[in-house]
Amino acid sequence: MLKRYVAIRGFVHQLNDRTILSLLPTDEQDNDIDILLGILGELESGTKDLQAEDSTILDARNLFDETSCYTQMQPSLFNKCGKLKYKKRLAAPMMTPAHQKARVKWAKDAREWGRKFEDIIWSDEKKWNLDGPDGFSFYWADLTGRREQFSKRQNGGGGVMVWGG
Numbered sequence: 001m002l003k004r005y006v007a008i009r010g011f012v013h014q015l016n017d018r019t020i021l022s023l024l025p026t027d028e029q030d031n032d033i034d035i036l037l038g039i040l041g042e043l044e045s046g047t048k049d050l051q052a053e054d055s056t057i058l059d060a061r062n063l064f065d066e067t068s069c070y071t072q073m074q075p076s077l078f079n080k081c082g083k084l085k086y087k088k089r090l091a092a093p094m095m096t097p098a099h100q101k102a103r104v105k106w107a108k109d110a111r112e113w114g115r116k117f118e119d120i121i122w123s124d125e126k127k128w129n130l131d132g133p134d135g136f137s138f139y140w141a142d143l144t145g146r147r148e149q150f151s152k153r154q155n156g157g158g159g160v161m162v163w164g165g
Contacts, residue, residue, distance in 0.1 A: 127161040 095103075110117075 125163045
C-alpha cells in the first residue's frame with residue numbers, strides 16, 4: 001500500500017496541484033486510483049483510443065465509471081493531462097459518410113466553374129424553434145481528434161424557417 005501512495009503522490013507532485021493531494025482517497029479506494037492512473041497514463045502517452053466500441057467519444061462520466069474517484073478531482077486531473085479540454089459540442093445536423101463524400105465531390109467539381117459562380121444566387125436561412133431552445137452540451141474533448149457534434153433536434157420539433165435569397 002505504501003508503494004501505491006508513493007506512486008500517487010509522485011504523480012500528483014508532477015502535476016503540481018496541492019488540491020489533488022488533499023483529495024487522495026481512503027484505503028478502500030486504493031484500487032480505483034490504480035485504475036485512474038492507468039487511464040491517465042494511457043491518455044498522456046497517446047496510446048488510449050478515445051473511441052468506444054459503438055463509435056461514440058468517451059466523455060468524463062464514462063471514463064470514470066470504473067472508479068470511485070472524488071468528483072472534485074476529475075476535472076483537475078483531466079485539465080492537467082494536456083490531451084483533454086472541456087468544450088461545447090458543435091451543434092449541427094449529422095453528416096453521414098455519404099454526405100461527406102458528396103460534399104467533397106461537389107467542391108472538386110466547383111473548382112473548375114470559373115465565371116459560373118457569378119450566375120449563382122446565394123441564400124441563407126433562419127429557423128426559430130417553437131418548443132424552446134435547443135440547449136447546450138459540453139464534453140471533455142480529445143484535442144488530438146475531431147470535434148464531436150450532436151444533433152440539435154431529435155424526432156423533429158416545431159419551428160418556423162425563413163429562407164431568403
